Amino acid sequence: MSFDHFALHQRVAAGVRAAGYTIPTPIQQQAIPAVMAGRDVLGIAMTGTGKTAAFALPILQRLMNGPTGRTRALVVAPTRELAEQIHDSFRTLGQATNVRSATVYGGVGMNPQIQALRRGTEVIVACPGRLLDLMQQGYGDFRHLEVLVLDEADHMFDMGFLPDIRRLLRALPRERQSLLFSATMPDDVRHLVNETLHDPLVVEVERPAAATTVDHWLYPVEPHLKTDLLDALLKHWDARRVLVFTRTKHRAKRLAEQLDRRGFFTANIQGNLSQNKRQQALDGFKRGDVHVLVATDIAARGIDVSLVSHVVNYDVPDTEEAYTHRIGRTGRAEHEGDAVTFVTAEDADMIRRIERRLATRIRREHLEGFSYDAPRPRSLDAEQRRFERGGSPNTGARAGQRGRSGGSAGGSSGRRDRPSAPAASGARRPPAPHERGSSPAGPPRGDGGSAQRRRRGGGRGRRSGAGAERG
Secondary structure: OOHHHHOOOHHHHHHHHHHOOOOOOHHHHHHHHHHHOOOOEEEEEOOOOOHHHHHHHHHHHHHOOOOOOOOOEEEEOOOHHHHHHHHHHHHHHOOOOOOOEEEEOOOOOOHHHHHHHHOOOOEEEEOHHHHHHHHHOOOOOOOOOOEEEEOOHHHHHHOOOHHHHHHHHHHOOOOOEEEEEEOOOOHHHHHHHHHHOOOOEEEEEOOOHHHHHEEEEEEEOOHHHHHHHHHHHHHHHOOOOEEEEOOEHHHHHHHHHHHHHOOOOEEEEOOOOOHHHHHHHHHHHHHOOOOEEEEOHHHHOOOOOOOOOEEEEOOOOOOHHHHHHHHOOOOOOOOOEEEEEEEOHHHHHHHHHHHHHHOOOOEEOOOOOOOOOOOOOOOOOHHHHHHHHOOOOOOOOOOOOOOOOOOOOOOOOOOEOOOOOOOOOOOOOOOOHHHOOOOOOOOOOOOOOOHHHHHHOOOOOOOOOOOOOOO
């Protein structure tokens, strides 16, 4: 099947070609005809299965006819990064149309968002917190809304957005087409499906690619040695795009600073950064200027980079679903990747649950030449104690008690920031050095990329100087 099968408007079809799409993914094959026919749709699919185009293309097709200057479609997403990603998809796929889209989320100035709502931008992509704030101030005319999309519904619940979603639903016209997408179906999502959708078509798509393109590895390590082990592995892999997950915002910031001081091209994405800083970090990671991106689960929603060679769980995630989402950032687009998890004695229960989800036992690894017996420092300064506390599975607020991370970017940096590709050479490098017979943690290889970086003294995957948040 090709996209010609959907008989899209020629201007929408031009956007499909510009995006480089040729064969629809399974969720696109099943959802697009139903959405185009006006049905409500419940899509159960992981990130990376093509669901954004599954609703964006039918919406663009619908908006080719009818009045302009009215907000006719609203997409609600849990994080700013995901909102921007969806907005970019609408711009790419709708570039030959006259359909306009705009984003509404916290952490940035309100004035451009107010103007977009005032002029009746056809597609609004929003996070719940800021959108409700502006609606309460009298901005946004949704009387003519035709399509509502709730994307990544399970993560909106995980972030405590359920009350906001219900308030939003009460403010929108009842006569509309509703689409809901979620990776999992917890009870909260099922209740919202019943409240929101009418006789929906259920489209459920598994994503087996992660199992076939991603290798999983566990590295048992004491908590105080995690950073040293990460340093040694990064030197060994010499990879250009490594995504590292931490449990809290403070740990993401502090770890990025530590890696930066050790000479790696590093940036971080977490909820206490301004949107401009987060976007700069993500853009640098996509370009390859940033080789190591340290992120929290919430902030990482919407990171869609096809050539992430390694995902490192510096801290074990809270749920099996979070593990699946994290590792889904590598092994994309038929490329191979590695998912590496640092585990401590406290993580044993969650690892067993993850292994049950994967239906396999994850291989345990030890890095040859690494000193696993190095003692923990006898005394730690206040900042280091705070950093270590952020790695405890019991640290921070629990699900359903978290702040609205899709809204403004404030909040205590000690709280959890829950939800917000192979190496450049193309050669795949397994985590364990003894499998290749190479030295365990020698100096980075390669020419360091551009001549400018060589002049700065950075080897490939390394940098000199400070500034971890420059993006």
